[in-house]
Amino acid sequence: MFFRSFLFFFGVLATLLLGWAGLVGMPDAMISEIPPPEGLQRYTAEQLYGRSIYIREGCLYCHSQQVRPEGFGSDQARFWGRPSVPGDYVFDKPHLLGTMRTGPDLLNIAARQPSEQWHMLHLYDPRIVVPGSIMPPFSWLFEKKPTAAPGDIVLNLPDSLKPDGRAIVAGRDAKALVAYLLSLDRTYPISQGTATLKGK
Template identity: 40%
Template sequence: MELFDNHKKLFGAAAGLFVGLTILVAIIPAIRNQEKNKPLPAAEPLSPQAKKGKAIFVANGCVACHTQQVRNVDMDKMWGSRPSLAADYAAVTRTDPWRNTATLMGTERTGPDLTDIGNRQPSRDWNLVHLYNPRIVVKESIMPAYPWLFDFKKEPSKSDIVVNVPATYTKGKEGKVVASDAALYLVAYLQSLKQVKLPGGTETPVFLYKKEEKKATTGAASAEPDGKSLFASSCQSCHQANGEGLPGAFPPLKGSSIVTGDNLELYVDIIMNGYDARPEYAAMAAVGTNMEWTEHEVAAIINYERTNWGNNGKKVTPEEIKKILDFIKLKAAK
């Protein structure tokens, strides 16, 4: 055949076949995917600071230990309110014209999944302390420290973000720890990672392979949340398992006048809306609001904190907390 005798025609035909198959198998399906999968209506684009933080996240290889995908199995329920969808990644575009999309879904969870970390841990101060040295807030952490993202200044300026690091972690260094722009960009990216709610009327995908709950053999099982578990998942990273907090970073709950006192309205307001009135400590995020806690979760947390570490405060009921929550919401609406 002439085709096999003429190298120009042979290589031309091979090149044409390759280009045609590429268009048919790769390019057309990719375009159809982009047309079919759009970001969810409530999704917000990354801010300029978060975009820079994403580049730092990629450059430091954070994807090697952290995933950004909530699988549709029950064990992943702790990472998000629903399984991840294709629409969650529809806004992820090419890094630039010369580099492909940075795939951050990950394949291994040496560390926690970050799909909804912006809701689970929204505190900028906590994230900065954690980046400086993870062992400050989580003693068992195996995550590497990132001290090069911070500077030491004897006299920080008003525009500097000072990080409240306990003195035991700054031995041999003079001055205060100040977050660099890179650290602030990285935290801005982490704070932007929030699972978007589905539009009203959209059926939420279910988590599969749920564990069968064992029926109680004696008496009725309590329907109230477990305060110890709630504290461990949402409060312990700052206030520590012993309730003593971290000097210079996070206040103690052990012996706290707020925890054991009679001003229940202030106590509930701090849990729901956060607190930022003490310069010696980092600001507390609105944990209760971010986690959408009801009066039952708040009551369980308060009762746990009031009856541990030597505290001897009066227990509360969900009904008491409900009245205070309604009052706080009414006050905020005015």
């Protein structure tokens, strides 16, 4: 009886370990062999903080960060950039590929929209820059001040949205989030070695 229980326990343990190795261990080891592309920069401290805001505010639930190849959707027709390769995500832990596209893909948003002010306005009230947008405003990332201080990023709001005599300035979280969004540019050229495993 004891021997059968031991065999059962060992079988369950072996199944779990082999499953983990196949689904987690081996893919992680394979990806770790991929060199970063020459044009890919490590995130700065501010961009990493902005990435945490991106996660906290749930941006990944409506936006993907993966450009699909021809034949797998309309990404190429929308000029969202070349198809993503594993090397594009070397510094992304965890990756934020996303599964929903309620909004557009953001992997190359900095190439499509390089303006800091555009992103600030889009976060404060998306319909200012994209009429008809269904994205919710993230106005809590901004502050209303009687006067802007030196170094403040002031929003250039339309007159109809300007609060009486007060400036709308970006808070720390808004600045960091925009810094992260402006780091999302994977339009650099890639080599065959970047797209595949070393020596494969």
